[in-house]
Amino acid sequence: xxxxxxxxxxxxxxxxxxxxxxxxxxxxxxxxxxxxxxxxxxxxxxxxxxxxxxxxxxxxxxxxxxxxxxxxxxxxxxxxxxxxxxxxxxxxxxxxxxxxxxxxxxxxxxxxxxxxxxxxxxxxxxxxxxxxxxxxxxxxxxxxxxxxxxxxxxxxxxxxxxxxxxxxxxxxxxxxxxxxxxxxxxxxxxxxxxxxxxxxxxxxxxxxxxxxxxxxxxxxxxxxxxxxxxxxxxxxxxxxxxxxxxxxxxxxxxxxxxxxxxxxxxxxxxxxxxxxxxxxxxxxxxxxxxxxxxxxxxxxxxxxxxxxxxxxxxxxxxxxxxxxxxxxxxxxxxxxxxxxxxxxxxxxxxxxxxxxxxxxxxxxxxxxxxxxxxxxxxxxxxxxxxxxxxxxxxxxxxxxxxxxxxxxxxxxxxxxxxxxxxxxxxxxxxxxxxxxxxxxxxxxxxxxxxxxxxxxxxxxxxxxxxxxxxxxxxxxxxxxxxxxxxxxxxxxxxxxxxxxxxxxxxxxxxxxxxxxxxxxxxxxxxxxxxxxxxxxxxxx
Ligand code: GLN
Numbered sequence: 001x002x003x004x005x006x007x008x009x010x011x012x013x014x015x016x017x018x019x020x021x022x023x024x025x026x027x028x029x030x031x032x033x034x035x036x037x038x039x040x041x042x043x044x045x046x047x048x049x050x051x052x053x054x055x056x057x058x059x060x061x062x063x064x065x066x067x068x069x070x071x072x073x074x075x076x077x078x079x080x081x082x083x084x085x086x087x088x089x090x091x092x093x094x095x096x097x098x099x100x101x102x103x104x105x106x107x108x109x110x111x112x113x114x115x116x117x118x119x120x121x122x123x124x125x126x127x128x129x130x131x132x133x134x135x136x137x138x139x140x141x142x143x144x145x146x147x148x149x150x151x152x153x154x155x156x157x158x159x160x161x162x163x164x165x166x167x168x169x170x171x172x173x174x175x176x177x178x179x180x181x182x183x184x185x186x187x188x189x190x191x192x193x194x195x196x197x198x199x200x201x202x203x204x205x206x207x208x209x210x211x212x213x214x215x216x217x218x219x220x221x222x223x224x225x226x227x228x229x230x231x232x233x234x235x236x237x238x239x240x241x242x243x244x245x246x247x248x249x250x251x252x253x254x255x256x257x258x259x260x261x262x263x264x265x266x267x268x269x270x271x272x273x274x275x276x277x278x279x280x281x282x283x284x285x286x287x288x289x290x291x292x293x294x295x296x297x298x299x300x301x302x303x304x305x306x307x308x309x310x311x312x313x314x315x316x317x318x319x320x321x322x323x324x325x326x327x328x329x330x331x332x333x334x335x336x337x338x339x340x341x342x343x344x345x346x347x348x349x350x351x352x353x354x355x356x357x358x359x360x361x362x363x364x365x366x367x368x369x370x371x372x373x374x375x376x377x378x379x380x381x382x383x384x385x386x387x388x389x390x391x392x393x394x395x396x397x398x399x400x401x402x403x404x405x406x407x408x409x410x411x412x413x414x415x416x417x418x419x420x421x422x423x424x425x426x427x428x429x430x431x432x433x434x435x436x437x438x439x440x441x442x443x444x445x446x447x448x449x450x451x452x453x454x455x456x457x458x459x460x461x462x463x464x465x466x467x468x469x470x471x472x473x474x475x476x477x478x479x480x481x482x483x484x485x486x487x488x489x490x491x492x493x494x495x496x497x498x499x500x501x502x503x504x505x506x507x508x509x510x511x512x513x514x515x516x517x518x519x520x521x522x523x524x525x526x527x528x529x530x531x532x533x534x535x536x537x538x539x540x
Pocket of ligand 1: 350351352353354378379380381403465466467468469
């Protein structure tokens with residue numbers, strides 16, 4: 001079977017959950033035994049999301065092969081089996097960059113380079129490459145229909161409907177159906193306008209997915225059918241749910257997957273979504289309850305920590321625990337007041353960049369270490385652990401990271417090439433974009449360690465995204481047995497995991513385990529952490 005394409009666009013407003021909707025549809029189709037992957041096209045001009053503040057589009061999701069991508073790719077991986085790669089996320093900037101590089105090489109043989117056909121051809125080439133070998137590729141177009149920036153993407157997907165025929169392509173448009181309080185009714189007009197806008201690009205949607213606070217009445221659904229020129233079983237209502245894990249069943253109940261399979265002429269087995277029943281059951285029937293403090297600087301933007309929050313949720317499902325995550329601004333800890341840390345059953349320091357709020361993170365780490373509170377440090381978190389320990393336990397107050405203090409006297413956190421046994425191949429330029437240690441790296445675990453115990457494996461593969469590392473050459477003489485290095489990278493011998501053996505549960509890692517956690521397969525480190533938080537609660 002040649003690849004079928006499903007294009008998902010959004011209208012009316014942004015943040016409707018197109019990513020989750022695409023992932024949920026992908027999940028149902030996967031359960032119908034189709035090989036499926038999902039791609040995101042982002043209209044912004046950055047080459048990738050690596051240099052964008054997490055305040056703007058949320059976290060940077062890192063793929064196994066080291067691409068710094070949009071957070072929606074995290075949703076895709078959490079809902080389907082296939083792993084995301086560099087091919088699954090393209091931005092306008094990356095498309096233009098490739099076209100311009102080709103032009104400089106002279107590959108266009110004297111042509112004038114234009115949006116149509118050169119940019120649109122490049123977009124189509126990338127879509128086709130991403131779907132290669134799969135039965136179905138879902139392509140999510142970022143932004144909202146009507147944005148100037150997304151026009152080349154819409155034009156490219158319109159052309160694909162002609163190139164591959166309408167039997168092999170499908171357009172799904174996600175819109176918002178607001179409830180107007182004063183009128184006491186929901187309004188379909190924004191949806192009608194948004195479809196009109198989409199039509200102006202030459203795309204007639206086959207299916208509408210309508211986000212709304214409440215169920216949409218059949219008379220309103222009929223109105224949408226009539227005005228938007230779609231079949232009467234092609235309007236799907238996506239009401240606000242208390243769990244995203246309920247979406248696959250909600251779609252399936254409205255026969256979205258059957259409609260898609262029929263349109264794309266795919267004769268496949270029925271969907272089996274029973275796994276979600278168990279997930280939802282566990283979510284609604286928790287036995288334990290813990291409070292975890294996450295100390296970060298983007299506390300007003302939970303999307304900045306999307307995968308960490310999801311991974312905590314997954315391990316909560318595994319441990320039958322409702323986890324209340326308190327996002328604590330590290331700045332608020334800098335006055336030395338520990339009130340915000342009282343009554344926590346676990347403390348987590350997630351990844352981060354720059355020197356803002358570091359003192360608060362050091363304070364929280366010291367508090368967890370001294371008060372035997374389960375502690376989990378991720379990426380920046382492990383660097384904080386070392387600085388805190390060397391300063392406060394070993395008494396070397398000048399210990400710091402060159403990231404926060406480039407001229408510090410005791411740079412125990414240094415650029416990676418200074419910390420590696422082998423000559424570390426740093427991408428040799430001063431650019432910030434795409435030059436970190438990225439993606440999957442193997443790590444060797446020490447026997448008898450907490451990490452080895454949790455992973456039940458000697459070698460693990462985890463994703464990275466960091467520029468600095470622990471300078472073991474500087475630490476050589478002072479590391480003692482309490483601070484136990486339990487994970488070392490296989491090729492560069494970088495410090496990857498540290499534990500405090502005298503503490504009930506204290507572990508920090510240089511990689512990002514959160515990217516490998518799914519609702520059906522919680523991550524061992526998160527499982528261990530939430531389990532320890534439960535124990536801590538019981539003992540105190
Ligand atoms: N800022 C640190 C570094 O670059 C940690 C990065 C992170 O937490 N992802 O090494």
